[in-house]
Amino acid sequence: xxxxxxxxxxxxxxxxxxxxxxxxxxxxxxxxxxxxxxxxxxxxxxxxxxxxxxxxxxxxxxxxxxxxxxxxxxxxxxxxxxxxxxxxxxxxxxxxxxxxxxxxxxxxxxxxxxxxxxxxxxxxxxxxxxxxxxxxxxxxxxxxxxxxxxxxxxxxxxxxxxxxxxxxxxxxxxxxxxxxxxxxxxxxxxxxxxxxxxxxxxxxxxxxxxxxxxxxxxxxxxxxxxxxxxxxxxxxxxxx
Numbered sequence: 001x002x003x004x005x006x007x008x009x010x011x012x013x014x015x016x017x018x019x020x021x022x023x024x025x026x027x028x029x030x031x032x033x034x035x036x037x038x039x040x041x042x043x044x045x046x047x048x049x050x051x052x053x054x055x056x057x058x059x060x061x062x063x064x065x066x067x068x069x070x071x072x073x074x075x076x077x078x079x080x081x082x083x084x085x086x087x088x089x090x091x092x093x094x095x096x097x098x099x100x101x102x103x104x105x106x107x108x109x110x111x112x113x114x115x116x117x118x119x120x121x122x123x124x125x126x127x128x129x130x131x132x133x134x135x136x137x138x139x140x141x142x143x144x145x146x147x148x149x150x151x152x153x154x155x156x157x158x159x160x161x162x163x164x165x166x167x168x169x170x171x172x173x174x175x176x177x178x179x180x181x182x183x184x185x186x187x188x189x190x191x192x193x194x195x196x197x198x199x200x201x202x203x204x205x206x207x208x209x210x211x212x213x214x215x216x217x218x219x220x221x222x223x224x225x226x227x228x229x230x231x232x233x234x235x236x237x238x239x240x
Contacts, residue, residue, distance in 0.1 A: 006059055008069065012078065015055065015077050023047075042076050042113075042114060071111040079113075086125060091124065127157060138153045139175070142175045161194050192221070203222070219235065
């Protein structure tokens with residue numbers, strides 16, 4: 001018997017079936033959804049990441065029109081599963097389709113509006129596409145007034161770091177050092193820590209130049225893998 005093709009409405013129904021009201025309340029606090037917070041107004045069903053990933057595998061055949069509808073949803077998990085599907089599509093796609101997915105992603109960055117959504121998708125889709133291409137768009141996003149575009153700009157560079165290319169990561173980290181938002185401070189520090197795994201000399205050169213003035217959150221993340229004595233030295237204002 002022919003297998004029934006699963007539709008967008010089936011996915012939405014499955015998401016609702018897995019909803020957990022208590023978990024949703026916890027997630028809304030964790031992702032800062034109160035008035036004036038970075039995730040203001042975001043709605044959660046209360047699905048944990050493994051459930052979203054499992055559902056993604058069953059619906060990877062959904063097309064970009066369906067994914068656009070999910071990305072424009074006010075429900076966090078609908079946007080999350082859309083990005084998980086988009087990432088899987090990108091991983092399997094040929095170059096021409098990858099360009100379409102990248103362009104679609106860039107056109108919908110206003111809907112990629114929490115840190116987990118950025119971190120789930122940007123390294124693979126944006127960083128992965130730009131590995132062998134001009135990266136000017138990342139610098140444009142780093143100058144954006146939109147918090148999430150700025151986070152995309154630096155988190156995307158994880159794809160480059162993985163290949164041993166840390167130059168754009170360091171340049172964009174430098175651009176974002178004066179950012180006012182804690183989520184950018186964390187992203188900068190996390191990126192520098194990843195740079196250090198590939199090129200510790202490059203990370204330490206950056207920290208010797210900027211460590212005394214960079215946000216403390218960024219610095220703590222950046223030096224997380226250093227030995228205790230070196231961490232104390234950097235946190236006390238020393239240069240390593």
